[in-house]
Amino acid sequence: MKAINITFTFQDGQPDQTHVAAEGESVLDVALNNNIQLQHNCGGVCGCSTCHVYIEQGENDLPEISDAEEDFIDRAENPRINSRLACQCVVQGGTSDLVVRIPPQHFLGH
Template sequence: MNTINITFQFQDGQPAQTHVAAEGESVLDVALNNDIQLQHNCGGVCGCSTCHIYVLQGDDELPEISDKEEDFIDRAVNPRINSRLACQCVVQAGGNDLVVLMPPQDFLGH
């Protein structure tokens, strides 16, 4: 099974963490499996914007953003061009490592 590394960087000053992700896992799955706090009010089904992250490296290796995901990102706090929903960032076969920036978790989207 193919794996990649996901490096989580934090805006609140926590040290970065790198964890292994298997093909088919989402960034949200990897965060939760490694006790990284990441809001996910809809349960990770692309039904809200609370798992909003910024992809700093490896975005070309992720599935293309859907219209539905784009609509929810527009509702997120401080969306940027590199914004994604962690539940939709699924590791693909043969992908490169990812680096993501976690927004502060005291602000929730919709």
């Protein structure tokens, strides 16, 4: 089974973190397994926009973006050309190492 590295970068000044991801795992899975705060209100089924991230490197080898994902990205805060939903970025055989920027997380009550 193929494994790749995902480097997470943060907009709030936290140091970068690099973690190993196995085939079949999503960027959201890897973040949560490593205690990286990333919201996921719908539980990872492409039903919200809270797991929005920016793929800074490696985006061409990720699964293609679906219409539903595109719709939710449009509703995310500050969508950009390299925006994706982390739960939909599943590591596959051809995926290369990724660099993922986590936008500021806003938690309920703040």
